[in-house]
Amino acid sequence: MTDTPTESPVSNAPDWTVSELSGALKRTVEDAFGHVRVRGEISGYRGPHSSGHAYFSLKDQNARIDAVVWKGVFGRLRIKPEEGLEVVAIGRITTFPGKSSYQIVIEQLEFAGAGAIMAMLEERKRRLTAEGLFAPERKRRPPFLPRVIGVVTSPTGAVIRDILHRLNDRFPRHVLVWPVRVQGDTSGAEVAAAIRGFNSIPAGGLALPSGDLIPRPDVLIVARGGGSLEDLLGFSEESVVRAAADSAIPLISAVGHETDVTLIDFAADVRAPTPTAAAEMAVPVRGELMAEVQSLRARLGGALARGTERRRADLRGLGRLLPSADALLALPRQRLDMAGQRLPRALKANAGSHRLALTRIEGRFGPQRLAALVERRRERFDLFAGRLASALRANAGAHRERISRARERVEGLRTRLKPALLRGQQERVRRLRALEQLMQALSYKGVLARGFALVRDANGVPVHAAAGIAAGAALEIEFRDGRVGVVASEGAVPPPSGPAQPARPAVRKPARGRGALPDADSQPTLFGG
Structure with a gap:
């Protein structure tokens, strides 16, 4: 019995390509699910891709699904994805054939309850605190009495009316309102832009084309009324917190009621429980200031009056301790009277003393004494005159001798100078003649005188060879x-051939001494070296 090959069964099922199968699965999944709401925790989010799309995953305890947000949808999301944030994603389920996987294309994100919002805010607060944006040393005290107050809030709500009303009651000030949305997707971006816009105003004010001047605020108030946790999320956005922390103008945060807490409260310089309280913190009470000024003025006037009266009493007391004019002048007057009584006697005694001294000196200035003094002075003069004449004669002889020696030296130099000048002149004449002979020997005129001729071309350049001359040149x-x-x-004609000239025997010439002229054979000529 022989074995026969078994034939394979024939199937009626059609063959699918990979692309056809992937497309069929994609259509099946999209038709079966359409739009869905998926609750999960965002995982693997690293920010938007370079293309603008965002890729991450949604997970729970047991499963994970890939998620993608296209570039055009990402900019419109009210809630931006954050790592670890629990959300409800609204979108459609589809497949990605390139990886044989399925994913959700997100069109909208919502918070998964208040707990997710609080967890997100706590995580954001922790991260910004680590950067130092909430540090106490960054906070500044608002000015006591600002000239201009900037308010960032909705221009149509009750908050701005409450702030203006309280400012008018306490101390009217110039108020600039930057209108923003205080709720919704764009509220955070508008509040951050308003804070940075106020800070961009120059210190001297911003001039408008109309000629008006927008002054720079001295303090900012960011205000909003109460609301739910989701309503106040715009004031907890990272852009708002960073704008508040970077503000060079002191900022007062007045968002919500006293129990409402947003992240801008931690970055602001001062947190007010309500917008009305923020207006109270911004300015003092004008009436209280005026009353305090009046009180201080009254106290100052009383203090000045009391000080003046006290000094006046002290002056009167000191005046009573001073002696009278008569008492002060009594002793000097008595001394003057006693001196007046002694003056005549003292004058007579002084005149007698001087008369006696004059009498003693009178004997020393008699005629005989003066004549002897004159005679002694004459003898000393004659002695000095004789010594002066001798000294003059001796000095004249010495000068005469020096002059004679100098004259002899000049005569000797003059005698030596004439032969020296003559020898120098002769030497110069000899050298000049030698140079003249050398110049005549080197000149080509001498060569022409011996019967030679000098040929030049049309440009006046000497011609040294016949080969360079063309016919008709x-x-x-x-x-x-x-x-x-x-x-x-x-043209050039070769010279005729003839018997070779015998070589001339070399003649050894005597060496020339210094100054001798070079001989004719060694001199360069016009036609060769």
Whole structure:
């Protein structure tokens, strides 16, 4: 019995390509689910891709699903994805054939209850605190009495009316309102832009084309009424917190009621429980200030009056301790009377003393004494005159001798100078003649005088060879006594061949001494070296 091959069964099922199967699965999944709401925790989010799309996952305890947000949808999302945030994603389920996987294309994100919002805010607060945006040393005290107050709030709500009403009651100030939305998807971006816009106003104010001037605020108030946790999310956005922390103008946060807490409260310089309280913190009470000023003025006037009266009483007391004018002048007057009584006697005694001294001196200035004094002075003068004449004669002799020696030295130098000048002149004449002979020997005029001629071309350049002369070329020949112009009749002609000239024996010439002229054979000539 022989074995026969078993035939494979034939199937009626059609063959699918991979692309056809992937497309069929994609259509089946999209038709079966359409739009869905998926609750889960965002995982693997690293920010938007370079293309603008965002890729991450949604997970729970037991499963994970890929998620994608296209670039055009990402900019419209009210809630931006954050790592670890629990959300409800609204979108459609589809497949990705390139990886044989399915994913959700998100069109909208919602918070998964208040707990998710609080967890997100706590995580954001922790991260911004680590960056130092909530540090106490960054906060500044608002000015006591600002000239201009900037308010960032909705222009149509009750908050701005409450702030203006309280400012008018306490201390009217110039108020600038930057209108923003205080609720919704764009509220955070508008509040951040308003804070940065107020800070961008120059210190001197911003001039408008109309000629008006927008002053720079001295303090900012960011205000909003109460609301739910989701309503106040715009004031907890990271852009708002960073704008508040970077504000160079002191900022007062007045968002919600006293129990409402947003992240801008931690970045602001001062947190007010309500918008009305923020207006109270911004300005003092004008009436209280005026009353305090009046009280201080009254206290100052009373203090000045009491001080003046006290000094006046002290002056009167000190005046009573001073003696009278008569008491002060009594002793000097008595001394003056006693001196007046002693003055006549003292004058007589002084005159007698001087008379006695004059009498003693009178004997020393008699005629005989003066004549002797004059005679002694005359003898000393004659002695000095004789010594002066001797000194003058001796000095004149010495000068005369020095003059004679100098004259002899000058005569000797003059005698030596004439031969020296003559020898120098002769040496210069000899050298000049030698140079003249050398110049005549080196000049080509001497060569022309011996019967040679100098040929030049039309440009006046000397011609050294016949090979460079073409037929019909204009030439100029210079002889000893003049120049002649000629025209070449033909080209160069080789010289005739003849018996070789015997070589001239070399003649050894005596060496020339210094200053001797070079001989004719060693001199360079016009036609060679």
